[in-house]
Structure formats: C-alpha cells, structure tokens
Amino acid sequence: MYLFAAEGPGVRLDLDVFDYLILAIYFATVLGVGFAARRAISTSADFFLSGRSMPAWVTGLAFVSANLGALEIIGMAANGAQYGLMTLHYYWIGAVPAMVFLGIVMMPFYYGSKVRSVPEFLRLRFNRPTHLLNATIFAIAQVLIAGVNLYALALILDALLGWPLWASIVVGAAIVLTYITIGGLSSAIYNEVLQFFVIIAGLLPITIVGLVKVGGIDGLFDAVRDSRLGDAALHTWQGTAGSDNPLGANWIGIVFGLGFVLSFGYWTTNFAEVQRALSAKDMSAARRTPIIGAFPKLIIPIITVIPGLIAIVTVKGLGAKTGDLTYNNSIPLLMRDLLPNGVLGVAVTGLVASFMAGMAANVSGFNTVFTYDLWQSYVRKDRPDDYYLRVGRIATIAGIVISIGTAFIAAGYDNIMNYIQALFSLINAPLFATFIVGMFWKRMSAWAGFWSLLLGTLSSLTLYLLYLADVAKFNSDLEESFWGAGLAFGTAVVVAVVVTLFTRPKPESDLRGLVYGLAGGATSGEAVLAADRVWWRNPALLGAIAVVLAFLLYIPVW
Amino acid sequence: MAEELHRPDDEFVEQGEDLEKRSAAARLFDVRRVIGGLFVVYGVIVTLLGLFDSGTDLEKAQGVRINLWMGLSMLVLGGLFLLWQWWRPTRVPSAEELRSAGDRPAEH
Numbered sequence: 001m002y003l004f005a006a007e008g009p010g011v012r013l014d015l016d017v018f019d020y021l022i023l024a025i026y027f028a029t030v031l032g033v034g035f036a037a038r039r040a041i042s043t044s045a046d047f048f049l050s051g052r053s054m055p056a057w058v059t060g061l062a063f064v065s066a067n068l069g070a071l072e073i074i075g076m077a078a079n080g081a082q083y084g085l086m087t088l089h090y091y092w093i094g095a096v097p098a099m100v101f102l103g104i105v106m107m108p109f110y111y112g113s114k115v116r117s118v119p120e121f122l123r124l125r126f127n128r129p130t131h132l133l134n135a136t137i138f139a140i141a142q143v144l145i146a147g148v149n150l151y152a153l154a155l156i157l158d159a160l161l162g163w164p165l166w167a168s169i170v171v172g173a174a175i176v177l178t179y180i181t182i183g184g185l186s187s188a189i190y191n192e193v194l195q196f197f198v199i200i201a202g203l204l205p206i207t208i209v210g211l212v213k214v215g216g217i218d219g220l221f222d223a224v225r226d227s228r229l230g231d232a233a234l235h236t237w238q239g240t241a242g243s244d245n246p247l248g249a250n251w252i253g254i255v256f257g258l259g260f261v262l263s264f265g266y267w268t269t270n271f272a273e274v275q276r277a278l279s280a281k282d283m284s285a286a287r288r289t290p291i292i293g294a295f296p297k298l299i300i301p302i303i304t305v306i307p308g309l310i311a312i313v314t315v316k317g318l319g320a321k322t323g324d325l326t327y328n329n330s331i332p333l334l335m336r337d338l339l340p341n342g343v344l345g346v347a348v349t350g351l352v353a354s355f356m357a358g359m360a361a362n363v364s365g366f367n368t369v370f371t372y373d374l375w376q377s378y379v380r381k382d383r384p385d386d387y388y389l390r391v392g393r394i395a396t397i398a399g400i401v402i403s404i405g406t407a408f409i410a411a412g413y414d415n416i417m418n419y420i421q422a423l424f425s426l427i428n429a430p431l432f433a434t435f436i437v438g439m440f441w442k443r444m445s446a447w448a449g450f451w452s453l454l455l456g457t458l459s460s461l462t463l464y465l466l467y468l469a470d471v472a473k474f475n476s477d478l479e480e481s482f483w484g485a486g487l488a489f490g491t492a493v494v495v496a497v498v499v500t501l502f503t504r505p506k507p508e509s510d511l512r513g514l515v516y517g518l519a520g521g522a523t524s525g526e527a528v529l530a531a532d533r534v535w536w537r538n539p540a541l542l543g544a545i546a547v548v549l550a551f552l553l554y555i556p557v558w
Numbered sequence: 559m560a561e562e563l564h565r566p567d568d569e570f571v572e573q574g575e576d577l578e579k580r581s582a583a584a585r586l587f588d589v590r591r592v593i594g595g596l597f598v599v600y601g602v603i604v605t606l607l608g609l610f611d612s613g614t615d616l617e618k619a620q621g622v623r624i625n626l627w628m629g630l631s632m633l634v635l636g637g638l639f640l641l642w643q644w645w646r647p648t649r650v651p652s653a654e655e656l657r658s659a660g661d662r663p664a665e666h
Binding site: 018021022025026029032033036037039040041042043044045046049050051052053055058113114115116120124186190193194197198201204205208209212213337338339340341342343346372376377385 | 568570571573574575577578580581582583584585586587589592593595596597599600603604607608611614615616618619620621622624625627628629631632635648
C-alpha cells in the first residue's frame with residue numbers, strides 16, 4: 001500500500017513526554033468507557049443496540065464520527081491537495097442530501113418496523129434468501145474493512161512514531177477488542193462521540209497555524225492560483241459542463257453518480273451507520289440522528305480540504321508518486337512542520353482515535369449482523385437471550401482476530417484501500433436500488449428483492465473486474481466507481497421490475513410498516529412530515545436547513 | 559405499535575421488544591462527564607505547556623501561541639460539558655417510558 005509507505009525519518013514526528021501523556025490518557029479513557037458501560041448491559045439488545053436509549057445529539061455525533069475514520073480524513077486532505085475545492089462535493093452534494101433523506105424518509109421504516117439491523121429489514125420486506133445474501137456480504141465486508149483500518153493505523157504509527165507494524169496492530173486491536181467486547185455498542189458510540197471532539201481539537205491547530213502561515217484564506221487562494229493546481233482548483237462547479245476540470249468529472253456524473261447513487265447507497269443502507277440511529281431512544285431521535293450528523297459534515301472540510309490546500313502551497317514537491325511527499329502525507333507533513341509539542345500530541349491522538357473508532361464501527365456492525373442475522377436466524381434459533389449476548393461477545397473477538405489476519409494480508413498489497421473502498425461502495429449501490437424500489441412499490445415481490453440485489457451486485461463487480469483487467473477503460477478509479485454504481489443501480493431496478501412482473505407479490509398484510517403507503521402510523525406521508533412537539537426538533541425542518549446551508553456554502557466557491 | 563401495524567409479528571422483532579423491558583441501559587453513565595473530564599485534563603496540560611512554550615515552538619507555529627489558545631479552548635469546551643451536565647442532569651427514562659415515547663410520533 002503506498003499510503004505512508006515512507007521509509008526513513010521523512011514524516012517522523014518528534015513527540016515528547018507530554019505528547020505521549022496525552023495519548024496515554026486517551027487510551028485509558030477509551031478503556032474506562034468500555035468498563036463503565038458494562039453495567040448497562042443485561043440483554044443482547046443492550047449490547048447490540050444500546051437498549052435503544054441514546055439521545056439524539058449522541059447518536060448524531062456518533063453517526064458522523066463512524067464515517068470520520070482516519071482514512072477518510074487523510075484521504076480527503078490528499079484529495080484537497082490533488083483536486084482542490086472540488087473535493088467539497090464529497091461533503092456537500094455527496095453526503096448531506098443523503099443523510100437528510102435517511103432521516104426524513106427512510107428512518108420511519110427502519111426504526112418504526114423495530115428491526116435490529118438493515119439485513120433484518122430485507123428479511124421482513126422480502127424473504128430469507130435476500131436476507132442471507134445481504135447479511136453475509138455485509139459481515140465479510142466489515143471484517144475486511146476493519147482489517148484495512150487496522151493496517152492503516154499501523155502504517156501511520158510506523159511513519160509518524162516509528163512503532164513496528166505488528167506492535168501497533170496488536171495494541172490497536174486489543175484496545176478495540178476490550179472496549180467493544182465489554183461495553184458493546186454503547187461503548188462504541190460513546191467513544192465515537194469523544195473521538196469526534198478529539199479529532200476536531202487535534203486537527204484545528206493545523207488549519208489555524210497553516211492559514212496564518214499563508215496569509216489567511218485570501219492568501220491561501222492567491223497561492224493556490226499561482227500553484228500547479230491553478231484557478232480551477234478554487235471552483236466546484238465551474239468547468240463541469242465537460243470533464244475539463246481537476247476531478248475529470250462532469251456535472252451529471254457528480255450529481256447522479258456521486259450525489260445520488262454512491263452517496264445514497266452508502267449513507268442510507270450501510271448498517272455500520274444506520275445502527276447508530278437504531279440505538280436512539282425514540283423515533284424522533286432516530287430521525288434526527290443523521291440530520292444532526294449533517295451539520296458537522298458541512299464544515300468538516302475546514303480540517304480536511306483546507307489543510308490539503310495549505311499543504312500543496314507550503315510543502316515543496318508535494319504530489320510525488322512515492323516517498324514522503326505523496327498526497328496522502330499532506331496532514332502528517334503539516335503536523336511535522338507546524339505543530340509544537342502539546343497540540344502535536346492532541347493531533348496524533350486524534351488520528352489514532354479516528355482509526356480505532358472507524359474500526360469499532362465496523363466491528364460493532366459485524367457482531368450484530370453475525371449474531372442476530374446469521375447465527376440466530378440460521379444456526380441456533382431458540383436459545384435464551386444470554387446465549388446470544390455471549391455469541392455477540394465471541395463474534396466480536398473472532399471478528400477482530402480475523403481482521404488482524406486480513407490486516408497482514410493487506411500488508412501484502414499495494415493500494416488495496418482504493419480497491420476495497422471501490423468494491424464496497426459498489427455493493428451499496430444495488431442495495432440502495434433494491435431498498436428504494438421495495439420501500440415505495442408495494443407490488444415488488446420477495447424474489448425480485450433477491451434477484452435485483454444479486455444481479456445488481458454482480459453487474460458492478462463484473463465491470464470492476466473488467467476495469468482491473470484493463471478490458472474496460474476509464475479515466476480514473478473515481479470515474480469507474482461512478483459508472484459501476486450507476487450500472488449496479490440501473491441493473492437492480494430493471495431486475496426488480498422484471499422479476500416482479502413474473503412473480504406473486506407479498507400479501508399487503510405482511511408489508512405493513514415496511515412499504516410506503518401501507519402503514520399503521522409510522523410511515524404514512526403524514527407521519528413522515530410530522531413534527532416533534534417543538535419546531536427545533538422537527539426532522540423535516542432541520543433537514544431542510546442542512547440542505548439549504550449546503551447550497552449556500554457552494555455559492556462563494558462556485 | 560405492533561397492534562397498530564397489523565403486520566403479523568415477527569418472532570425476532572417481538573423478542574427484541576421484550577428485551578427492552580429487561581434493559582439495563584438506564585444504568586449507562588452520561589457521556590458528557592467523560593468528554594468534560596477529558597477536555598479539562600487536556601486543557602490544563604496544553605495550557606501549561608503553552609505558558610512555557612520556547613522560542614522554537616513559537617517559531618514553528620508561525621508565532622501563534624497555539625498551545626495556549628488550544629489549551630484554553632479545550633478547557634472551556636470541557637467546562638461547558640460539565641456545566642451542561644450539572645445544569646441538566648439526565649434522568650434516563652425507564653424502558654416503559656421509552657416505549658411510550660417511541661410510539662408518540664405515530665399518534666400525531
């Protein structure tokens with residue numbers, strides 16, 4: 001993997017005893033949260049869903065935090081340095097509308113049907129084969145991604161602090177293992193909220209000191225204009241009529257590929273995200289979860305994209321293919337150049353925290369789906385609840401041990417990150433298609449769900465393999481993922497319609513609360529627009545504000 | 559809720575609803591205390607470091623007293639969380655209350 005594959009002391013940071021103290025305090029706190037959360041677990045629902053007791057601000061911050069892994073932070077800073085402000089599309093059009101849609105439109109189905117996982121919704125709406133297919137793909141994907149997270153954590157600790165790879169992998173895995181096995185989802189969610197603030201506190205100094213160095217935001221933009229990136233890097237939509245822009249994508253690709261298929265697929269069907277909302281204490285809190293998450297998402301570019309731009313104008317030679325000066329090192333290089341000991345320790349802690357929380361999100365999604373959707377549904381059905389609690393804990397340990405294995409496999413590949421991310425973003429696209437058709441078309445049959453999911457996934461996988469084999473040609477990985485997602489989505493919709501025409505629909509009585517228009521209460525159009533008792537807790541209003549803000553933020557960087 | 563929906567109850571989903579009655583989630587501590595505590599500690603450490611920043615540290619940070627400012631900001635953030643918790647302590651509702659709260663939006 002080229003990420004941080006720096007040999008020698010290139011991005012090595014000079015941490016002192018206080019920096020290590022800050023890091024150590026964080027580790028102790030994280031473990032303490034795990035132990036303290038233990039007393040709040042008496043049933044499997046406490047372990048896997050926090051007993052559905054969390055307030056909205058906690059689940060909302062955990063929701064955005066579960067996505068704020070260090071790979072995301074480092075990757076988006078790298079994109080900022082490479083493509084300029086077009087990276088903002090990943091935040092504004094590529095996340096906020098989907099998060100709002102999840103909260104306003106889809107959450108009533110998820111939360112209202114009382115399902116315990118996303119695959120379980122598929123079981124109720126369609127049938128067991130659809131459920132088994134999705135649960136299996138999800139479980140495997142989560143373990144693999146957790147392994148990649150772990151490996152990336154080890155790489156960055158090696159590059160920044162000189163820790164040996166195996167030691168970081170074992171220590172990182174042991175800490176996550178301890179706090180999830182003991183404290184379950186509550187402990188994962190609490191640590192995600194904590195991580196959110198630590199990341200912001202850790203990275204904000206880079207932006208502040210960096211901006212002072214380049215003479216404020218005007219100075220930064222002037223310097224970018226004179227840099228290799230040029231004026232095009234300061235616009236988000238200008239030049240998207242064709243593909244003559246830094247991202248090489250036109251507006252149709254951005255709006256439909258990124259903004260619709262990829263983004264809606266990721267945010268609305270990824271259980272590692274949705275699980276946070278399912279743990280909320282009531283319907284209103286569940287619906288506000290992704291919407292509350294959308295507000296920080298709007299401004300996270302301040303600590304990712306802006307540092308990327310600062311790096312491209314202050315670090316000479318950034319953008320090398322190999323060595324210390326790769327785009328992926330933007331944030332580590334700025335940490336080295338700008339942060340004195342003290343805030344440096346907080347920044348390192350923030351990065352470490354985000355790796356661990358990213359991995360914890362995968363692991364807590366995995367253990368839930370493994371226990372409820374695979375073990376309880378297909379292997380051992382009628383056991384008392386403590387049995388499943390125990391299975392969940394064992395699944396956590398097994399999942400983490402396997403992910404250590406996959407971390408060492410990942411070590412054998414170059415650039416596996418891009419592949420895995422592309423692969424799994426493609427898995428989400430057909431899932432979203434199956435979901436959206438199934439939620440809004442009551443006629444869609446059970447087997448249509450299965451075949452649309454299977455063939456949609458296979459179609460994008462085929463295109464991806466053809467791309468890897470160089471048979472299908474695209475300008476970039478990104479372009480391939482746009483087209484792959486589009487193909488998967490289209491295939492899944494067409495298959496859903498065709499198979500439905502030849503199979504029997506499910507009786508309407510089985511679909512109550514699962515399909516739009518067939519609900520007692522939670523999912524009627526009226527309920528979808530319904531307010532909480534006070535206006536500032538109204539999901540539709542909050543969601544509208546988030547979308548309008550995203551639109552307004554685009555104006556100065558048109 | 560299940561009565562309203564008239565969907566045949568799914569055994570697993572129904573089981574999940576039973577579990578909520580036995581939930582111990584109400585015993586979960588408040589995360590505001592953890593955030594507040596951690597940030598107060600970080601704030602104190604980093605502020606103290608900021609007070610004794612050397613010339614090289616300041617030069618590295620472009621003359622910004624970044625340790626001092628971040629230290630104080632973290633102290634304020636931590637303090638606000640503790641204050642918030644003191645001001646509005648959580649009384650975590652029982653599972654019974656949770657369920658009725660969960661049904662509330664459906665009634666409107």
